[in-house]
Amino acid sequence: MQTKQNPLIVFLGLLFITTLTSFTALNAQDNKFVVVLDAGHGGHDSGNVGNGHSEKNIALKVTLEVGKELEKNPDIKVIYTRKTDVFVELHERANIANKADADLFVSIHCNAHSSQASGTETFVLGEKNTGRNFDVAKRENEVIFLEDNYEENYAGFDPSSPESTIAIGIEQEVYVEQSIVLARKIEDNFIHKAKRKSRGLKQASLLVIRNTYMPSVLVEVGFLTNKSEGSYLNTKAGQTKMATAIKTAILEYKKELDQNVGSHIFVGEQTETKVDEVITPRVIEGVTFKVQIAASSRELEAKSYNFKGLDEISREKIGDIYKYYSGNTSDYNKIIQLQEDAKKSYSGAFIVAFKGGKRISMTEALKSASN
Secondary structure, three states: OOOOOOHHHHHHHHHHHHHHHHHHHHHHHHHEEEEEEEEEEEEOOOOOHHOOHHHHHHHHHHHHHHHHHHHHOEEEEEEEEEOOOOOHHHHHHHHHHHHHHOOOEEEEEOOOOOOOOOEEEEEOOOOOHHHHHHHHHHHHHHHHHHOOHHHHHOOOOOOOOHHHEEEOOOOHHHHHHHHHHHHHHHHHHHHOOOOOOOOEEEEEEHHHOOOOOOEEEEEEEEEOOOOHHHHOOHHHHHHHHHHHHHHHHHHHHHHHHOHHHHHHOOHHHHHOOOOOOOOOEEOOOEEEEEEEEEEOOOOOOOOHHHOOOOOOOOEEEEOOEEEEEEEEEEHHHHHHHHHHHHHOOOOOEEEEEEOOOEEEEEHHHHOOOOO
């Protein structure tokens, strides 16, 4: 005997399922790792045309190939600053990334030089613009003169003046270390996977990455002015090789970030904690946690007033970079709270761990817990 169903109940049930499905899909979309891909130049800005090859076209083809491969990963959302031959102002490229609250910004270009120089280069933000690095910064930044309101948009910035490239705020430099990690992975993949010559990782004050608020790199996939390299980059096979190397580096970077459970997973849980809730201490003996708030080429006094009132500021120098930290505790739950406080002023702040005075991974630190 069949039971007669109430049409209203059936309708409400279907409505609930549809709403829940939509919400789940939207929530999954919101949790995706967002990568903004920026094909350099475009439209009336052709970029360099070494040996008759078009930088704007090659950069676009490589960028679209990187995006097509990344889009195969359901956890990644790809946003393009351009997908066709159009002109996009430098400040607008950064705005697209900032509005998307992107996790990464990757700008792809082709190099040029008066000699037969060859090889790849990946740039991250830096103040020291001398010699060859300044030449690259000058060439890429001069694109602003093709914009109608460049004087208004860039507040008197002069690409020809080394002094104009120095004023970089500590807020932007917080992402330099993470940008360096990605840049190294890209160059390593150019060498080992694409079998190309690498000129290494460089630092320069490039406007397109200077105004982004996430780890950002500018990739020069090779010199069009070099006869052999220009011909290689102008082929489908060459473009695919370079795109695959960049894609692989981004996936490696994301995998490494996902493994840093302290800064990627537990943050979401902490944001749901109520202000008046008593948080049970989770002390991990032998491990010290800190919140890294900045990585800069400038030496600042490790004082609260230099870092927007944050407490327990410490500093260490690694190579030419000064790293600045807030907090110092073995209580993992406490450091999560301190990270949330730090992120109000430094959105890229993340947790780091030390054991015996040496930096260790968050995975290793949490494995040290006895409970």
